[in-house]
Amino acid sequence: MRLSNRASNISPSPTLAIDAKAKKMMAEGEKVINFGVGEPDFDTPELIKAAAIKAIQTGMTKYTPVAGIEQLKKAIVKKLKQDNGLDYQPNQIVVSVGAKHSLYNTFQVLCQEGDEVVLPAPYWVSYLEQIRLTGAVPRIIEARADNGFKITPEDVDRVVNERTKVILLNSPSNPTGAVYTRAELEALGEVIVKHKLMVISDEIYEKLIYDNLEHISIAALSPELKDLTVVINGVSKAYAMTGWRIGYAAAPVSIARAMTDLQSHSTSNPTSIAQAASVAAIEGTQEPLKQMVSEFAKRRDYMLERLQSIPGIYCDRPGGAFYLFPEISSYFGKSYGHIVINSATDFAGLLLNEVKVAVVPGVAFGCDKNFRLSYATSMENIKEGMDRIADFLSDLN
Ligand code: PMP
Ligand code: GLU
Numbered sequence: 001m002r003l004s005n006r007a008s009n010i011s012p013s014p015t016l017a018i019d020a021k022a023k024k025m026m027a028e029g030e031k032v033i034n035f036g037v038g039e040p041d042f043d044t045p046e047l048i049k050a051a052a053i054k055a056i057q058t059g060m061t062k063y064t065p066v067a068g069i070e071q072l073k074k075a076i077v078k079k080l081k082q083d084n085g086l087d088y089q090p091n092q093i094v095v096s097v098g099a100k101h102s103l104y105n106t107f108q109v110l111c112q113e114g115d116e117v118v119l120p121a122p123y124w125v126s127y128l129e130q131i132r133l134t135g136a137v138p139r140i141i142e143a144r145a146d147n148g149f150k151i152t153p154e155d156v157d158r159v160v161n162e163r164t165k166v167i168l169l170n171s172p173s174n175p176t177g178a179v180y181t182r183a184e185l186e187a188l189g190e191v192i193v194k195h196k197l198m199v200i201s202d203e204i205y206e207k208l209i210y211d212n213l214e215h216i217s218i219a220a221l222s223p224e225l226k227d228l229t230v231v232i233n234g235v236s237k238a239y240a241m242t243g244w245r246i247g248y249a250a251a252p253v254s255i256a257r258a259m260t261d262l263q264s265h266s267t268s269n270p271t272s273i274a275q276a277a278s279v280a281a282i283e284g285t286q287e288p289l290k291q292m293v294s295e296f297a298k299r300r301d302y303m304l305e306r307l308q309s310i311p312g313i314y315c316d317r318p319g320g321a322f323y324l325f326p327e328i329s330s331y332f333g334k335s336y337g338h339i340v341i342n343s344a345t346d347f348a349g350l351l352l353n354e355v356k357v358a359v360v361p362g363v364a365f366g367c368d369k370n371f372r373l374s375y376a377t378s379m380e381n382i383k384e385g386m387d388r389i390a391d392f393l394s395d396l397n
Helices: 014-027 046-057 070-084 098-111 127-133 153-159 181-195 222-228 252-266 272-283 287-307 345-355 381-395
Strands: 093-096 116-121 139-144 164-170 198-203 229-234 248-252 369-375
Touching: 014 345, 046 272, 070 093, 070 098, 070 272, 093 098, 093 229, 093 252, 098 127, 098 164, 098 198, 098 248, 098 252, 116 127, 116 153, 127 139, 127 164, 139 153, 153 181, 181 222, 198 222, 222 229, 248 252, 252 381, 287 381, 345 369, 345 381
Parallel strands: 116 139, 116 164, 164 198, 198 229
Antiparallel strands: 093 248, 229 248
């Protein structure tokens, strides 16, 4: 049996693959420290769970409108106004099965063969495959580490041509944690408007932001930019709801309609019960979120300090998300026993097999000089994992 070209060319999500491997090792009794997957370790707040239980008990167990229940769309509209200064109508909101699905729908309705999509690297793993699945070509531009892993308007200008249709922005970023300032987004906004690019603005880490930094949605900078932007967000990261699978897009009406039509033939509505839970998440008290953010900030500081104290490791202080993305290339050429480390992939493989610490090699994000650590795990795990990494690196010859 021959699979379609589409299926044959796709590679599985490396972040999920590493998580699966780490979890399998744990199930087999190994004491693995998992810095691999980006998933809050906190439990979903009780208030949110209670809303889901109530939804089941009151019979909210049927199909809902494809793009989501009115109550959730209205809660999202209110949130976008309050938090981001954005004015949308409920018919511009499409609720999907996680932000990953919202992104998938967006790429599917915007891109096709012959189009190019500007993708800043380091990039989150799924963008690349989702772009390719549409037949469009990703035009990767490297965000320099010495510019805080952020792209500049000149970077964009250099790659734009008549085929360029879309630019992907992700602030705060996975995997670097970089947060774009208002001024940086304004400058990018100018080239975007000049070239009339559509922006897919993935803001899933909006709430996980530190050091009093402010999250800015590029869509809020001008009416022109809003018309060119699809804002992507969701409840997974902010409310520790990764398993509930609710994400959403806010978009110009014609795009929202196309996404809804597409979704009507794939998943139909996202789960009714998870939608009810998401209303509670967005409209309810934000206290659990505040506690999570303050805990993440402490972990980031500790992990960063530990990394920066390792000779030859370089790591910037990121402003958001829950990842660090240190450079490891000064260790290339060194050996563990008789095995030589020539890439971050070699390093990550050895680290997992030899000292049972899961990290994601940078190649998954388009940059194999670095590796990604998620600090969405307990302080105890972080201490133990950092001890293991420091010992492992000091043992290399
Ligand atoms: N965008 C980025 C940058 C992410 O890291 C993730 C995490 N998986 C997603 C989107 C998708 O989130 P969700 O769990 O809502 O599908
Ligand atoms: N976004 C998370 C990560 O990057 C979850 C895994 C995934 O969806 O790929 O680790």
